[in-house]
Structures are given as C-alpha cells and as structure tokens.
Amino acid sequence: MASVAVSAVEAPVVAEHRGFRQRWYRTPSFVAGASILGAIVVVAILAPVVTWHDPVEQNLVNLLQGPSWSHPLGTDDLGRDIWTRLVYGARTDLRIAVLAVLFPFVLGTTAGLIAGYFGGRTDTVANWLVSVVVAFPFYVLIIALVFALGPGTRNIFIAITIVGWVSYARIVRGEVLVAKRQEYVLAAHAGGLSSARIIGRHLLPNVITQAVVFAMSDIVLVILAIVTLGYLGLGVQPPTPDWGRMIADGQTYLTTHWWLSTIPGIAIVVTALGLSLLADGIADLLRPE
Amino acid sequence: MSLAGYAARRLLQMIPIALGVTLLVFFLIHLVPGDPARTMLGTRATPERIALLHEEWGLDEPLPVQYWRFLSRLVHGDLGASLFYSVPAGRLVMERLPVTLWLIGLGTLLSVAIAVPLATLAAAKRDRPTDHVVRAVPLVGLGFPSFWIGIMLLLAFALNSGRAFPVGGYGEGFLGHLHAMFLPALTVALAISPILIRSLRASLLEVLESDYVATARSKGLPERRVLIRHGLRNAVISMVTVLGVNIGFLVGGTLVVEQVFALPGVGQLMINSIFQRDFPVVQAVTLAFTIMVVLVYLTTDIIHAALDPRVRFD
C-alpha cells in the first residue's frame, strides 16, 4: 500500500522536467547566457594558457603602460599586466560567487522546508529570524559582519551566508505551504511515511525549482557584493586579483588612464549579463509548459 | 479601519523585530575572533586600555547581563564612545546624517523620475521596438556595480572635458548641496531603477488587461487617460511596495556611493571606522542604517494603505 502511494506521488515531478532536454536549445536567453558565461568560464579555467604574465608580480619599471603586444590591455600602477589580472580576477570572483550562493541555498532551503512543513512555533521563530535579518540593509550587515569577523575569503562566505539564506528560506517555505496541501503529500502522510522521507523525497523535488531559479539571479547579486567589498577594501585581499579592487586602484588615475577602472567594470557587466540571461533561460525552461 | 489605526498596528508588529535587530547588533562584538577588546585596540592595546574596555563593555559578565546593559543604554540614546575620537558614537552619526539623507531622498526621487516614464512608455508601446529597448535596461543594468556607475559618471561629467559637476564633497547651501549631490544621487538612482522599471512595467501590463480598464475604454476615454488615471494609478501601488522592499539595497548603495564621491556621510563614517577598528561607531552606524530602513518600510506600508484603501481592512 505504501509503495503504491509513493509511486503515485512521484508522478508530478517528472512531468515538469521532461520538457527541459528538448527545449533548451530553442530558448534564446538560455543559449545566449550559456554562451557568454561559458566563454568567460573557459577563459578563466584556461588562465595559465591564455595569459603569459604573473598576476601578482610587480614590475616597477613598467608602470601604467598603454596597450602593446606584450600587454594587450596595458599595465597597472604596479606594473602588473591588466589582461592577466582580469582573467585571474575572473577565477577568484567566480569561484567565490558559486560557493557564496551554494551555502545560503543549502541553509535557506533546509530552513524553509522545516519551517514550512512543521509550522507552529518553529515557523514563527523562523519568520522572526527572517524579518530581523531582512530589516538590515543588505550591504550594511555584510560589511559589519566582515568587519567583526575580519577580512579574508572565508569570512566573505560566512557573511554572505548569514545574510543570504533568508531569501531561499522564504521562497521554499512559501512553496512548501502550498505543496503540503496537495494530494500527493496527504497520500504520503496517509501511507505512514515519516516526516523526513516526505520532506526529502516528495516535497523537496517539487519546491526546489523556485529556489534554483532564484539562485541563478542570486549569483549576480553575490558577484556584485564580492566586487563591492573588493572596491571598499574589505573583500578579497591584495595581491590576489579582484575586479572590484582593480577598479578602486584605477580611480586615482581616472583623468589620465581611464581604462584602468573601466575595463574591469565592463568585465563585471558582461559576466552579470551572461548570468542574467542564463537565469531567465532556466526560469523559462523550468516553468511547466 | 482608519489610516492611523493601521499605522499603529504596524508599529506594534515592529517591536519584536526591533528587539531582534538589537540582539544581532549586540552579537556583532562576540563574533570577533579572540579577545574583542584587544582586537579593536590593535596597536593601541595596552593592558590598562584592554581592562578599561572590558569594564566599559562588561565583557566579563554573563551574556544576558551584557545584553541588558546594552539595551538599557540604547534606550537612553547611549551608543558608547568612539575609540578613535573620544566622542559619543551617536553624536558622530547624527552629524553625518544629513548628507546621507540627502543622498537617499534625492536618489529615490530621481529613480522614480527615471522608472515611471520609461515603464509607462514600454507598457504603452508593448512589443514594439521602444518596449524591447526598455526591457533590455533591467537585463543589462542589474549587472552594473553602483560604484562603477559612479566612476563612469565622474568620468563623463566631472572630469576632463565635462566639468559640469564637482568631483566630490558636499557643497555649501541648498543649491550647492543640490549641485554636489546630483551625480551621487543619480548613481544611486541608476543602480536601483532597473528593478523598478521591470516591476512597474510588468504590473502595468497586468493592470491594462484587467476588466476595469476595459470598462474605462468602453467609456470611450482617450487612451492616455486610461493609461494614467486607471492603469498607472493602480500599478504604482505595487511599485511603492517594490521600492519599499528594495530600500535596503538603496540605502546600502549610498554607503558605497559616498566612498566614490568622498561624501562626508554616515556610510563613509562606517568605512573609516572599520579601518580604524572603531567598533562602537560601526555598531552605531549599523543600528542607524537599520532604523532608517525599518522606518522606510513602515512609511511605504502606510503610503500603500493610503493609496489602496483595500489594505486597511485586512
């Protein structure tokens, strides 16, 4: 009896995702986003191959050079090759961004599932926590946390996780509240399945879609947070290359060497555009036909 | 229920959240690795100074006691003294507040001035080239870091050939302030307007398909009146909400923008205090920002209730 309930229950999830494989190449935003992002990721991975200078090594003879064969984008105020730092900056920022989305995603989804499913006091407490975190302006809290914890990549994760989990928790909780009234959940209950199994095998696959869609647009926000922290001097510490830091370093030379600040900014915009397009594409594809 | 009754009810609901906020701010000091007093003093640390801070902050007492002391001092407006300036932290914040408020106010105004016409235009000319151009704005625009927008604006309008605006600073007198704050406020506005454009356009399109717009059209009213008096009038309600929800980002944005334009506001105070390891000031600023944002949430809720009478009867 229980197994009958289980197989009937699993049906809704499969129906939603069947269309994905056939449709992805016909969705323009997905294709465009994946291409842009793919190009950037490939370049970042192949950093040692596509660059021929050291990103960190200073060369005080070669300060603030214009574009040349050896330095296609010129050098910065410490003689470092800009193209190299740009590519390695992509590595740094993208890597941190992915992890800084993953942790809040996991934490928030778990919290949302528990709060939504069990309701009652657990839910009230969770809601209160969410409201408190949300009351803080996003950047202010992150900066305050980075200050308290100290600079460094690990603390960037922690700070973003503490602030970022709330969005996922809210989304997942909302989905769970709707889903737990559906027949397949009631059937699972009646079949005597444990809470853990219901949450894990039946609720989770169905409510996670919205969280995934949000995660895609969250990456953009997180990248912006990372480069903003970098600009303020609170993020990735020098000499590790970071786009935000590069823009800050270039601001002093704005009148004469305006490209020092402009180029990393363009890199950020293009990366964010690729991610946004990808996010739109995935949202389109995950929507049931 | 009257508007005043609704406002009172919302205020009451804020209390547990306000308490939670103070708790979080209080806990910041306990996140600091090692001995917070020693870490904050840094190079200035001497055994006497450390002991003094332990005394003043009650660091050796049990946590609930510490929190109680923190809360009671807070209620009296005492946020501790700056480690750097030997002045009450609260006073430092108040001195810098006007600049930041200018930025927030002017920035919000400009963002609405940008978003409303663009979104309305896009909705009126749906699926035609104008619409596609306007729709591209949020897509590309959300990826622009606010500090980079500021730097680009500096490049274009304050440096080199276009010396129309000052490079930084606050200016003198009302007009001086307006002139100096224009580029920073524009930066803030440009950073937040993509979200506003997208949501207002979507909500306007939805409203234009509704039955009451059909009724308005069946009266033979000119399309412009239908668009504005019936369409926009209903769609802005949701925009006020969106603005309120995103005010956290707007305020956070001012923090960064103050750095770009060297504005002597609360945000710059925070950044400087971070580098000076002046914990009480950082704490005070965090609290100040949060209070501002919470007040804005409340205000947008009340404006929403004023615009949409249905909400009051919840």
Add this chain to the structure above:
Amino acid sequence: MTAPLLDARDLRVEFTLARGVLRAVDGASFRVAPGEALGIVGESGSGKTMALRALVRLLPRAARLVGGTVLFDGKELTALDEDGIREIRGRSIAMVFQEPMTALNPVMKVGDQIAEGPLVRLGLGRRAARLRALELMRLVGIPDPARRADAYSFELSGGLRQRVMIAIALSGNPKLLLCDEPTTALDVTIQDQILALLSSLREQLHVSVVFVSHDLAVIAQTCQHVAVMYAGQVVEYGPVDTVFREPRHPYTLSLLRSVPNVDVVRETLLTIPGSPPDLAAPPSGCRFHPRCTFAQPDCKSGEFPLRPLGESRATACIHDEACAHDVRRDPVIANG
C-alpha cells in the same frame, strides 16, 4: 420592422494563440431595432461575448475583428479608425460587464467613476458631472446616492455594484447598451431586480439593449428577439416567443429540452451531451451535425449561412421542418 438601429452581418473574430489561430466568431449576424432588446444565447465558448465586444472593438489583445460589417445608426463601424470607434464608445454604444467586482476601478470612488464619462466626454464641469452622477445613481435605484458616491467598489454589495456599472453605461446617453451576462454573477433575487431595472430603463429612455446570456429564461423575460449562437455562428434568429415555442434549429431545440424545469432554469448552466467543437478545427459542414439528432448526410459538408424564413425569422438549418415537426409533436414547455 422599422430600420434597425444596429445591423451586424457575418462577424468574424480571430484569436491568435500559441497553438494556432482560432475563430471565436465565424459568421454571426443579428439586428436590433430602436428601443428593443435582443438576446444572444449560447453555451460558453459559443462566441457570444466576443461577438458583442467586436461591435465596439473592445477585444482582448490576442483577438482581432477580421470580417463582417456593423451598421449602426447609418454609420459603418468597421470602417472607423481607432479614434472613430472611441468616439462611439460611451456616447452612442455603452457596455455593461459581467463581473462588477473586477470591472470597477478598485481605487477610485464609484461616484467619480460614474462622473468620469460626463466629465471627459460630455465636457461638463466637476460640479455638473457630480450632479449628473448622483442623478444617474437615483435613476438606477441606488439608495442614498450622495453617501454612496464616495464609497469604493469593495464596500458595496454585488447588486449595488452592478447598478453602478449600469449608471456608468448610461452616463454618456447612449442609444445602445451592450450587456455581457450582467446578472450571472449575482444572487437570484438580485438578478430579478436588475433585470427589472434594465427593462424599465429601456422603456423610459428608449435605449436599445443587446443582452448576452446562457440563461434562456432571462432572455425570454427581457428580450423581444433572440439570436442563438453555436460554435461561433448565429444559427437561429427570430422573435423570442416564436423561437422558444417553435424552434427551427436542432441546437435551439436541444437547448430548450436540456432545461429540466423552467422555474429553476436560472440556477443551472446549460449543458448538452457531447462537447462543443474545438474552434481551431471545427467540424466540416454544419458544426452541430455530430451532436444533432436530425442530422442527414448532406449536413456533413458545405456552408450553412442563415436563411430568412419570413419577416424577421432566420435559421441556418436546412432540415428545419423536421425540427419544427418534432416540437409540435412533443412541445417544450417554453416560458411564455
């Protein structure tokens, strides 16, 4: 019949959907005389609402009027451009919608909504427009108009909201009122009141009415002529008494027969066994033939436009005699 106020011929409305093009209305013709009420009756999906809206081109975004003529008061409406048809709306032809909760602006006082027409279209000043609104509210039977004018739509009951809608419709002094199921969303008792109101207004103001409904009794009660629609086409037309007593189209007959008890007819939505055709791919020949008890082989192909049967009677069925014979044999107790 005197010259009709409205003469719609062969209307066609197309819907462009993701899965293809759909003809919501595919050949609908009907007439309305001055001061009289025409009922358009049919199941949901028959195209009656679209046909009504097509008259003033108030169609949803995905729909377009692609054929037919609409002669109104000597003017050809289909030849008018956007500004021209807007001129007609409100002043000459007004609409009353089905669901007054959603058809009224939620953030605008109802008095202002009624006054808007006179203010903008009739060029009255604010005070004059307000007075006119109060006058209209009295006309439609809203008690205590001065206080009610300052209310919002959600503060009013369903019946009052519908009266407000009617007041709005009348505010431009139209010659023709188009009513799209105005009583469907209302309580049975309120329905009676609104129908009585509409009838008295029609007589008082000598305004014509087109009344769309799925409810035969309502049509019988309020209208002089009726047009029966099926699958986007008008299949029968004539005086209400005659058509209901002696229908000359099998669809009309089955409609009448499917009503179990005339007195409770208002509480049930009509259904007939089988299902209405997919308008993106309708059956060949007569669209009703798959469900018709009188169907013959020659019904399966060809075109079947409305055929006049005398002064103001028409049917699309070529075997109408068989149908009439069947009714004479086994009459439906029509609401006489």
